[in-house]
Amino acid sequence: MSTRNPASSGERALGVLYPLVSGVVGLLVWELVVDAFHLPSYLLPAPSQILAVTASYGPLLLRELGYTAFAAFVGFAVALIGGVAIGAAITAWRVVDRVLYPWLVIWHAVPKVVIAPLFIVWLGFGLKSEIIFVIVFTFFPIIVNTVTGLKSADLEVLQMVRSMGANRLQTLWKIRIPGALPHIFAGIKISATLAPVGAVIGEFVASNQGLGHLLIQAVGSLETPLAFAAVLIISLVGIAIWYLTEMIERLAIPWHASQRDSVLAS
Amino acid sequence: MSAVVLAGVGKTYSSVEGKVEALGPVSFSMDAGETLSIVGPSGCGKSTLLRLISGLEPASQGTIRVGDREVREPLDDVGIVFQRDLLLDWRNIIDNVLLPAEFRRHDRDAARRRGHDLLRELGIADFATRRPWELSGGMRQRAAIARALLCKPSMLLLDEPFSALDALTRDQMNVTLQTVQIHEHVTMVLITHSILEAIFLADRVIVMSARPGRILDEIEVPFPRPRRLSLREDSAFAEIARRIRIHFEQAGVLVG
Numbered sequence: 159m160s161t162r163n164p165a166s167s168g169e170r171a172l173g174v175l176y177p178l179v180s181g182v183v184g185l186l187v188w189e190l191v192v193d194a195f196h197l198p199s200y201l202l203p204a205p206s207q208i209l210a211v212t213a214s215y216g217p218l219l220l221r222e223l224g225y226t227a228f229a230a231f232v233g234f235a236v237a238l239i240g241g242v243a244i245g246a247a248i249t250a251w252r253v254v255d256r257v258l259y260p261w262l263v264i265w266h267a268v269p270k271v272v273i274a275p276l277f278i279v280w281l282g283f284g285l286k287s288e289i290i291f292v293i294v295f296t297f298f299p300i301i302v303n304t305v306t307g308l309k310s311a312d313l314e315v316l317q318m319v320r321s322m323g324a325n326r327l328q329t330l331w332k333i334r335i336p337g338a339l340p341h342i343f344a345g346i347k348i349s350a351t352l353a354p355v356g357a358v359i360g361e362f363v364a365s366n367q368g369l370g371h372l373l374i375q376a377v378g379s380l381e382t383p384l385a386f387a388a389v390l391i392i393s394l395v396g397i398a399i400w401y402l403t404e405m406i407e408r409l410a411i412p413w414h415a416s417q418r419d420s421v422l423a424s
Numbered sequence: 425m426s427a428v429v430l431a432g433v434g435k436t437y438s439s440v441e442g443k444v445e446a447l448g449p450v451s452f453s454m455d456a457g458e459t460l461s462i463v464g465p466s467g468c469g470k471s472t473l474l475r476l477i478s479g480l481e482p483a484s485q486g487t488i489r490v491g492d493r494e495v496r497e498p499l500d501d502v503g504i505v506f507q508r509d510l511l512l513d514w515r516n517i518i519d520n521v522l523l524p525a526e527f528r529r530h531d532r533d534a535a536r537r538r539g540h541d542l543l544r545e546l547g548i549a550d551f552a553t554r555r556p557w558e559l560s561g562g563m564r565q566r567a568a569i570a571r572a573l574l575c576k577p578s579m580l581l582l583d584e585p586f587s588a589l590d591a592l593t594r595d596q597m598n599v600t601l602q603t604v605q606i607h608e609h610v611t612m613v614l615i616t617h618s619i620l621e622a623i624f625l626a627d628r629v630i631v632m633s634a635r636p637g638r639i640l641d642e643i644e645v646p647f648p649r650p651r652r653l654s655l656r657e658d659s660a661f662a663e664i665a666r667r668i669r670i671h672f673e674q675a676g677v678l679v680g
Contacts, residue, residue, distance in 0.1 A: 315510050317480050322524040322575075323500040332526070336514045413513040413555055 203383040211383040212390060219369070219391050226357045226368040227395065229285060233292025234353035241297045241349075242342065245304025246330070266298045270356075274363045281364075288360035288368070295356030296349035303345030307338025340414045343407045350399045358392055426453040427611050428477065428579065432486035434636070435472050445636040447472050449486055452630060452639065459605060459612040461622035463668060464632030465677040470615045473637070474581050477613065478502050491578060500528070503572030503610075505585040509564040511556035511571075518543065518552040521571045528575060535574065542570035545607060546600060562593040569604065579611045587617060595653055598624050606649055619668045620656055629664070631671045640671050 185205045191197070192204040199207055212219065248255045274291060281287040311334045319329055361370025369388045376385035408417050434448030447469030454460050462470050475481040477488055479498040488495040490502075503524075511520045518539050525535035543549045546566040548559070556564055565585055572580055582601075586594045598621055605612060605625070616622050622629050623645055631641040643664055647655060655661050672678040 312510070314506055314508065315512070317475075318504060318506065318510050319523070319527065320498050321478055321480060321500075321502060321504050322527045323498075324527040328527050332523070333512070336512070339514075411514070413557075415557075418557065 200380040200382045203386055207383045208386045208390060212387040215384060215387060218372070219387060222367065222369045222372045222388075223391055223395065225285075225365075226354060226361065226370065226392075229288045229360065229368065230292055230353040230357040233289045233356065234296055234350060236289070237293045237297035237349060237353075238300055238346065240293070241300030241345070242304050244297075245301045245342075246308060246335075248301070248305050249308040249334070250326075250330070262298065262301060265294075270295050271359055274359055277360070278364050283364055283366075285365070287364040288357060291360035291364065292353055292356040295359070296352045299348040299352070300342070300345040303341045303348075304338060307341025308334050310341065311337050339411045340416065343403070343411065347400065347403045347407070350403045351396050354392060354395050354399065426489075427456040427458070427491060428454040428613075429489040430477070430486065431488075433473075433476060433483045433488055434485040435469065435476060435481070436484040447476075447635075447637045450632075450637065450639050451486075452642065454611060454613070456611055457609050458627045459614065459625055461614045461616060461626035461629045462632060463616060463619060463622045463629060464637055465634045465672065465675065466617070467635050468632045469635060469637035470632060471583050474504075474583050474613060474615055477579075478504055478581055499579075501575070501578045503575070503577035503580045505565070505568050505572045505580070505582045507584045507587055509556070509561075509568040511564055511567055513556055516553050516555055517548065517559070517567050520556065520567060521574055523571060524575050530575065539570065539574055542573055543567070545604065546570050560593075561589050562597060565589065565597065566600065569601070573604065573608060573610070576608075577610065579613070580608075582612065582614045582616075584615050584617065586621070594618075594621070599653065601625060602650060619665050622668070623661060623664050624651060624653075624656060629668065631668050634675055634677065640675075641667070643667060 189204050189206060192202055203211075244258070248258060270291070277287040277291050281290055308330075315333060315337075316329065319333055324332070357368065358370035358373070361368035362374055365371050369392055373385050373388040373392075376382070376388060411417060430453070431451050432449040433451070435446045437444045437446055450473065452460075462473065464470050472481065476483045477490070477495065479495045479502075482496070490499060493499075511517075512523070515523070518536070521539040521542065522532075522535055525532070525539075540549065540552060543552055543566075546569060548563050548566050548570075551559055551563060551567075556567070559567070569585070586597045589597060602625060604610075612625075614622065614625055626645050629641075629643045629645060630639055631643070632638065633640050645664060647658075647661070656665075669678060
């Protein structure tokens with residue numbers, strides 16, 4: 159059934175090669191510009207300087223990353239569980255939809271970064287504030303996508319399972335939730351990559367630990383290469399989370415049209 | 425006692441532009457094990473009629489009895505095959521077929537055995553563990569028929585099940601459905617646009633008028649089973665087809 163197209167492996171190689179070449183060329187240009195114009199490192203450090211600082215501050219960066227990652231993970235996990243549950247409740251009960259949805263939209267419209275300092279007033283300084291900030295920063299895409307997915311169930315399929323004697327719980331568990339998974343994963347991918355960003359913003363204002371705090375301190379003391387090193391680590395974490403969620407999505411919904419190429423190829 | 429009795433059944437929908445009379449009133453009855461085909465122009469209320477019989481929609485007037493029950497809510501021992509196969513992409517074929525047994529909490533092993541038997545009978549036993557998207561349209565519709573038959577329903581309702589298939593596959597599906605009829609002895613209502621299909625599969629054909637659908641004619645189909653596709657070239661078969669066609673010509677549905 160699965161015939162491997164010889165062109166596809168070449169296509170895949172090109173898919174890796176082009177971004178790689180583009181990235182290397184970009185870094186070389188950056189390095190040459192810094193060198194040619196003798197730019198001071200506090201203004202714009204060269205990539206080689208950033209790498210050297212990343213290596214020399216490795217243990218510190220890893221320790222701070224651990225703190226940030228913990229806050230991001232816990233906040234995201236709560237947002238995921240709570241977001242799916244609230245999304246399911248909004249879909250199941252019209253009264254919840256009518257009461258809750260306008261509040262959610264209003265809350266989403268509020269700029270979170272601006273109100274971040276208020277979290278210190280409400281919850282104090284430290285990890286708790288940071289985790290709560292991650293939750294409010296990430297839960298909305300999960301709720302919206304869960305609601306969209308659960309409401310997108312095929313009406314004829316719902317009629318069919320009604321004629322098969324399915325009750326509401328069976329319909330939710332066997333029809334609505336599996337059908338909504340592609341939408342829920344779309345929300346997860348957005349929220350998962352927002353989680354470390356939320357944690358870092360939380361650390362800007364409400365923490366004396368983590369990569370966000372380190373970044374603010376490094377900028378304040380004009381240790382720009384260290385600030386760039388922190389940004390580099392945060393970016394790498396974001397990329398890693400993106401690919402991790404894509405991998406989990408491939409395993410969870412191999413049947414979905416967006417994943418079928420990889421299924422057929424294997 | 426008749427297996428199905430419809431007495432003065434009609435359906436009216438309300439819309440912003442007022443009330444739309446979609447069907448009826450229509451009255452007919454069916455014996456157990458009988459196959460009834462319903463043909464009529466698009467929008468005449470054929471599919472609505474099927475939904476009323478299954479209880480998925482309430483009738484606006486009249487009464488429907490299936491067995492000794494009056495239909496007031498969705499019947500739980502009816503198998504329905506829709507125009508689209510409605511297979512769930514996240515389940516393989518056998519798990520799709522087993523879906524009604526899961527909802528009704530039937531014995532899992534017995535249901536699985538029955539499911540595999542049906543897939544064998546319908547000629548897709550080798551595809552039991554394949555995903556729906558790996559199958560052709562005809563194979564998918566066979567799986568949908570197996571799913572509808574799994575719990576040995578008292579009645580099988582088919583709503584234009586082969587309309588999306590090519591002509592050859594459709595002919596083959598007619599033969600396959602006839603085999604199912606013979607083996608399962610299930611009472612069947614088939615909604616179709618195809619005059620030939622309606623006659624080939626039915627014991628009786630009901631011809632409906634344009635909206636609001638009313639019964640124009642009821643025609644007995646006397647040919648014994650199993651029927652061969654070549655029966656369609658028989659003069660008695662052609663005469664029934666002609667009688668149905670004349671109704672549509674008179675109604676302006678068929679011209680020329």
